[in-house]
Amino acid sequence: xxxxxxxxxxxxxxxxxxxxxxxxxxxxxxxxxxxxxxxxxxxxxxxxxxxxxxxxxxxxxxxxxxxxxxxxxxxxxxxxxxxxxxxxxxxxxxxxxxxxxxxxxxxxxxxxxxxxxxxxxxxxxxxxxxxxxxxxxxxxxxxxxxxxxxxxxxxxxxxxxxxxxxxxxxxxxxxxxxxxxxxxxxxxxxxxxxxxxxxxxxxxxxxxxxxxxxxxxxxxxxxxxxxxxxxxxxxxxxxxxxxxxxxxxxxxxxxxxxxxxxxxxxxxxxxxxxxxxxxxxxxxxxxxxxxxxxxxxxxxxxxxxxxxxxxxxxxx
Amino acid sequence: xxxxxxxxxxxxxxxxxxxxxxxxxxxxxxxxxxxxxxxxxxxxxxxxxxxxxxxxxxxxxxxxxxxxxxxxxxxxxxxxxxxxxxxxxxxxxxxxxxxxxxxxxxxxxxxxxxxxxxxxxxxxxxxxxxxxxxxxxxx
Numbered sequence: 001x002x003x004x005x006x007x008x009x010x011x012x013x014x015x016x017x018x019x020x021x022x023x024x025x026x027x028x029x030x031x032x033x034x035x036x037x038x039x040x041x042x043x044x045x046x047x048x049x050x051x052x053x054x055x056x057x058x059x060x061x062x063x064x065x066x067x068x069x070x071x072x073x074x075x076x077x078x079x080x081x082x083x084x085x086x087x088x089x090x091x092x093x094x095x096x097x098x099x100x101x102x103x104x105x106x107x108x109x110x111x112x113x114x115x116x117x118x119x120x121x122x123x124x125x126x127x128x129x130x131x132x133x134x135x136x137x138x139x140x141x142x143x144x145x146x147x148x149x150x151x152x153x154x155x156x157x158x159x160x161x162x163x164x165x166x167x168x169x170x171x172x173x174x175x176x177x178x179x180x181x182x183x184x185x186x187x188x189x190x191x192x193x194x195x196x197x198x199x200x201x202x203x204x205x206x207x208x209x210x211x212x213x214x215x216x217x218x219x220x221x222x223x224x225x226x227x228x229x230x231x232x233x234x235x236x237x238x239x240x241x242x243x244x245x246x247x248x249x250x251x252x253x254x255x256x257x258x259x260x261x262x263x264x265x266x267x268x269x270x271x272x273x274x275x276x277x278x279x280x281x282x283x284x285x286x287x288x289x290x291x292x293x294x295x296x297x298x299x300x301x302x303x304x305x306x307x308x309x310x311x312x313x314x315x316x
Numbered sequence: 317x318x319x320x321x322x323x324x325x326x327x328x329x330x331x332x333x334x335x336x337x338x339x340x341x342x343x344x345x346x347x348x349x350x351x352x353x354x355x356x357x358x359x360x361x362x363x364x365x366x367x368x369x370x371x372x373x374x375x376x377x378x379x380x381x382x383x384x385x386x387x388x389x390x391x392x393x394x395x396x397x398x399x400x401x402x403x404x405x406x407x408x409x410x411x412x413x414x415x416x417x418x419x420x421x422x423x424x425x426x427x428x429x430x431x432x433x434x435x436x437x438x439x440x441x442x443x444x445x446x447x448x449x450x451x452x453x454x455x
Contacts, residue, residue, distance in 0.1 A: 255404075259365075265399055
């Protein structure tokens with residue numbers, strides 16, 4: 001199988017994640033012909049351009065699309081590949097880097113007001129760095145995506161399953177290599193309480209080793225997130241942050257979780273006298289966008305954000 | 317913003333707010349006709365995703381009408397609605413959308429006049445805020 005792996009706006013963790021396969025790599029590698037993988041082998045864009053159409057069987061793109069060059073590479077890989085997949089939460093949903101989207105121009109935020117990129121050092125225009133896109137985008141916004149290997153980074157079990165299916169030529173269009181059911185189905189913790197008297201952030205409490213983290217007031221996105229990781233984070237005492245993406249039923253994971261949290265919050269007997277205390281508990285959800293949309297902002301939160309931004313432009 | 321008529325989607329609970337709206341009609345009370353009413357069994361049934369979908373699809377504001385505290389036909393659905401709206405407005409504010417565009421009001425089945433007043437107030441507020449979608453809706 002002719003394989004390409006490419007990174008766009010990425011931390012590099014997805015490329016490393018393949019090593020998690022461990023000894024299974026020794027069986028896998030002889031079955032793969034790596035035609036393009038900048039993290040592993042020296043090949044340039046020109047080499048990719050020389051490949052015939054469909055010269056790649058499977059291309060995996062990890063990272064968010066952040067620059068014009070990212071978009072060009074995504075389009076090039078799409079043209080050269082029979083199957084193109086989003087690998088990891090950034091290519092799938094936007095991921096953590098897409099949390100830059102709510103800001104008013106990321107360059108101004110990072111470098112201060114009045115920032116302008118310097119002119120290219122060389123004479124040739126192609127020496128200039130690629131331009132930032134106005135918004136960080138998931139892969140599917142730019143090219144059709146055939147399948148998704150989700151996660152931040154994808155867990156070894158899902159990577160192994162992907163390769164088994166791909167080598168057997170059995171990828172289904174639109175396939176997501178994770179469970180359809182929620183993470184809670186795989187979580188060994190026991191659920192008892194049906195009400196939340198407080199919300200805590202992970203560093204504010206030591207988690208009870210056996211009780212449901214949500215019951216303990218931690219914002220665990222398990223109820224709205226696909227299983228497939230064997231609940232790795234909750235097993236280690238950390239709430240799920242949603243990296244495998246929402247279950248097909250959940251829709252927008254942030255709004256689904258918001259709904260669930262609001263339903264569970266209680267301050268004693270329900271009723272008007274409890275409203276101020278309920279609000280105080282709800283204020284315990286610090287940074288709602290960063291918590292509820294940690295990985296999925298580009299895909300789900302961006303349409304509303306775009307609406308707000310366009311309106312600000314019209315008014316200005 | 318002269319001539320701007322806000323578009324409102326109103327989720328009204330069957331037992332109180334929707335009955336209140338009916339009463340406003342049978343009493344022939346005049347109020348602005350800007351809302352598309354959608355009757356739901358309980359304000360606690362209104363999903364935040366519906367509210368956002370309405371805003372994305374062209375509404376300038378969303379009204380959720382439920383029973384007064386203590387009056388919910390299902391005991392506590394209106395309390396659930398209140399907490400959801402509280403969090404949703406926080407999220408909308410972070411996204412740069414005025415939280416006032418999502419409004420929760422208690423209207424009982426006998427409060428036709430109050431329903432008319434709520435509609436007038438909300439339309440006035442949305443006229444002050446201006447259209448969410450620039451000229452005449454999305455696309």
